[in-house]
Amino acid sequence: MPKPKLAVFKFSSCDGCQLSLLDAEDELLAVADAVEIAYFLEARTREIAGPYDVGLVEGSITTAHDVARIKMIRRQCRFLVTIGACATAGGIQALKNWGNVQEFVRAVYATPDYINTLATSTPIADHVLVDFELRGCPINKMQLVELIAALLIGRRPWVPRHSVCVECKRRRAVCIAVAQGIPCLGPVTQAGCGAICPSFHRECYGCYGPKEQPNLVSLAGFYGDHGTAPRDLVQLIRNFNGYAPEFREASNAIERGDLSAGAAG
Amino acid sequence: MPANRKFEVKALSRVEGEGALYVKFEGGQVDWVELNIYEPPRFFEAFLRGRKVREVPDITARICGICPVAYQMSSCHALEKALGIDPGPEIRRLRRLLYCGEWIESHTLHVYMLHAPDFLGYESAIHMAKDFRDLVQQGLQLKKVGNEIVSLLGGREIHPINVRVGGFYKPPTKADLLSLAERLKWARDAAMETVRWVAEFPFPDFEQDYEFVALSHPDEYPFNEGRIVSSKGLDIAMREFDEHFAEEQVPYSNALRSVIKTRGAYFVGPMARYNLNFDKLAPLAQETARAAGLDPECRNPFKSIIVRAVEVLHACVEALRMIDTYQAPEQSAVEVHPRLATGYGCTEAPRGILYHRYRINEQGVILDAKIVPPTSQNQKTIENDLWKFVPKYLDLPPDKLALQCEQAIRNYDPCISCATHFLKLKIERD
Numbered sequence: 001m002p003k004p005k006l007a008v009f010k011f012s013s014c015d016g017c018q019l020s021l022l023d024a025e026d027e028l029l030a031v032a033d034a035v036e037i038a039y040f041l042e043a044r045t046r047e048i049a050g051p052y053d054v055g056l057v058e059g060s061i062t063t064a065h066d067v068a069r070i071k072m073i074r075r076q077c078r079f080l081v082t083i084g085a086c087a088t089a090g091g092i093q094a095l096k097n098w099g100n101v102q103e104f105v106r107a108v109y110a111t112p113d114y115i116n117t118l119a120t121s122t123p124i125a126d127h128v129l130v131d132f133e134l135r136g137c138p139i140n141k142m143q144l145v146e147l148i149a150a151l152l153i154g155r156r157p158w159v160p161r162h163s164v165c166v167e168c169k170r171r172r173a174v175c176i177a178v179a180q181g182i183p184c185l186g187p188v189t190q191a192g193c194g195a196i197c198p199s200f201h202r203e204c205y206g207c208y209g210p211k212e213q214p215n216l217v218s219l220a221g222f223y224g225d226h227g228t229a230p231r232d233l234v235q236l237i238r239n240f241n242g243y244a245p246e247f248r249e250a251s252n253a254i255e256r257g258d259l260s261a262g263a264a265g
Numbered sequence: 266m267p268a269n270r271k272f273e274v275k276a277l278s279r280v281e282g283e284g285a286l287y288v289k290f291e292g293g294q295v296d297w298v299e300l301n302i303y304e305p306p307r308f309f310e311a312f313l314r315g316r317k318v319r320e321v322p323d324i325t326a327r328i329c330g331i332c333p334v335a336y337q338m339s340s341c342h343a344l345e346k347a348l349g350i351d352p353g354p355e356i357r358r359l360r361r362l363l364y365c366g367e368w369i370e371s372h373t374l375h376v377y378m379l380h381a382p383d384f385l386g387y388e389s390a391i392h393m394a395k396d397f398r399d400l401v402q403q404g405l406q407l408k409k410v411g412n413e414i415v416s417l418l419g420g421r422e423i424h425p426i427n428v429r430v431g432g433f434y435k436p437p438t439k440a441d442l443l444s445l446a447e448r449l450k451w452a453r454d455a456a457m458e459t460v461r462w463v464a465e466f467p468f469p470d471f472e473q474d475y476e477f478v479a480l481s482h483p484d485e486y487p488f489n490e491g492r493i494v495s496s497k498g499l500d501i502a503m504r505e506f507d508e509h510f511a512e513e514q515v516p517y518s519n520a521l522r523s524v525i526k527t528r529g530a531y532f533v534g535p536m537a538r539y540n541l542n543f544d545k546l547a548p549l550a551q552e553t554a555r556a557a558g559l560d561p562e563c564r565n566p567f568k569s570i571i572v573r574a575v576e577v578l579h580a581c582v583e584a585l586r587m588i589d590t591y592q593a594p595e596q597s598a599v600e601v602h603p604r605l606a607t608g609y610g611c612t613e614a615p616r617g618i619l620y621h622r623y624r625i626n627e628q629g630v631i632l633d634a635k636i637v638p639p640t641s642q643n644q645k646t647i648e649n650d651l652w653k654f655v656p657k658y659l660d661l662p663p664d665k666l667a668l669q670c671e672q673a674i675r676n677y678d679p680c681i682s683c684a685t686h687f688l689k690l691k692i693e694r695d
Binding site: 019042 | 277304305307308312379388391394420421426563597680
């Protein structure tokens with residue numbers, strides 16, 4: 001039986017999530033034994049044509065050409081999986097979605113006519129059906145290996161949707177928000193990193209995006225009541241996953257003044 | 266071969282990011298060469314404005330998943346200059362150790378996974394592993410040691426979370442660092458073997474009169490500090506960068522190209538550091554290089570694979586030295602008091618000097634940012650190489666010639682994600 005074909009596609013991104021596959025130093029050759037890495041520009045010169053069993057997509061959509069390319073890729077992939085914050089939420093470059101277009105035009109460089117780009121950076125799921133999203137900025141390489149293993153035997157990948165707080169407690173880290181009074185996104189952010197930041201005595205800044213049913217109204221209200229300025233709350237939420245719907249709505253609401261003090265009640 | 270033709274490599278492989286190559290011949294001569302970086306720009310300098318000093322190292326890390334530490338280091342140094350603070354010797358040691366980890370990880374990735382397959386005729390390291398499994402395993406384990414350093418100090422390999430302006434959030438204990446020492450001793454030996462292995466590869470006879478540009482420090486092989494010097498007499502402080510270097514734009518690429526104002530193209534990265542700082546390498550790295558037949562002066566970019574291996578060896582030795590002399594600092598980070606100021610920072614990313622400049626205000630908010638990554642500095646030199654290199658191989662069939670050209674580009678370990686992070690854009694509504 002031929003090996004299942006894996007393809008890795010890149011859009012606008014830092015390359016870090018696809019690098020996670022090469023960073024799985026102990027597992028990489030075993031993965032390559034189990035699947036044919038058919039298309040992976042960062043690692044392989046020759047391209048094996050589709051269709052592919054699994055397509056991993058890194059990066060966000062920022063050009064008209066990208067819009068056409070992701071549709072073509074979707075047709076070639078049985079399972080399409082987005083890897084990382086750019087592909088699932090638009091990434092840090094989605095901060096330009098809040099930019100003032102006039103201001104951008106003023107910032108134009110010497111010869112702007114040479115460059116084409118859309119005004120927005122958008123997640124893959126805004127353009128095609130996505131079968132599974134692997135979160136993180138960057139993704140956790142062990143979750144990636146789990147994902148590939150699960151798809152190989154046809155079960156759903158085990159990727160928890162609960163909050164970073166659960167991992168934080170398991171790691172016995174002291175709560176940053178309660179003990180130090182620092183606004184931390186842990187309560188609304190999906191687990192997966194292993195609560196690294198709190199264990200290094202700093203706040204979670206939301207690399208894995210919104211957890212299942214996050215209550216940002218309550219959390220932002222709580223931090224607001226305890227003295228965090230609205231502008232600082234907006235910047236905390238408007239980050240690598242800032243354009244994810246739940247985070248986006250919350251930061252827009254704070255900016256509009258819709259999240260008033262006492263909302264935590 | 267017909268005298269008039271053109272060929273394209275539509276998607277360069279085994280490089281970080283997305284680019285293409287276009288070569289046109291006329292009358293049997295190379296008529297045009299374009300390195301087309303079509304990776305879309307991401308606007309970092311624009312959206313850094315208005316963010317707080319504290320957030321900058323977290324944000325700039327995201328420019329590049331291969332060398333996030335470099336972005337964090339240049340950000341921190343530039344901002345600390347603006348703030349007028351010095352984090353002290355133990356933080357300096359930790360940063361140096363962290364950088365060693367990134368050099369080991371990034372260089373080993375390039376040597377084993379991206380570049381060596383060219384010399385041995387494989388399409389990837391995974392295919393190479395079918396014949397040389399132990400060797401590829403050695404490369405992966407060596408890379409892993411680099412990643413372990415970054416993880417221990419930074420919290421994770423990609424986009425470390427522990428680096429901050431003024432120091433670290435939580436510095437490691439001496440015992441934490443000692444846990445790395447045994448692995449590093451193995452890595453040092455593996456790096457020596459790597460130097461010997463790659464030095465045996467067949468190298469095309471190709472030398473150019475480059476202007477190498479790198480940091481230079483009186484006592485050490487450069488990472489975070491020093492003056493910017495060149496092989497043609499440049500010798501300036503970091504804050505003078507903008508006076509001597511300019512960026513130009515070409516219609517076919519999404520990356521700006523940096524040039525020396527008075528002379529044009531220049532060359533940054535391992536080759537430049539090595540040629541300008543050979544005597545500052547660890548004695549073991551110097552001896553191993555000489556024994557492998559690599560002279561202190563090397564102008565053949567194909568031999569950059571040996572230079573990278575020598576730098577991995579140096580980084581292993583240097584990391585062990587840092588661990589040996591480290592004492593945990595009393596304070597994890599120096600306190601930050603914002604003021605209206607401009608700061609300049611330049612550090613040696615794996616691929617060469619990475620320049621950052623920030624203007625900040627009294628509230629610690631970024632007013633203006635400028636970032637010049639290594640690959641945009643090498644871009645013009647890469648094209649110059651191709652102009653010279655292609656005519657030597659005109660008789661090859663197109664696919665072979667394309668492979669040769671890709672290899673010539675890979676000599677620079679180009680990081681295209683880095684090179685296009687910063688271009689100012691024209692916005693077009695869909």
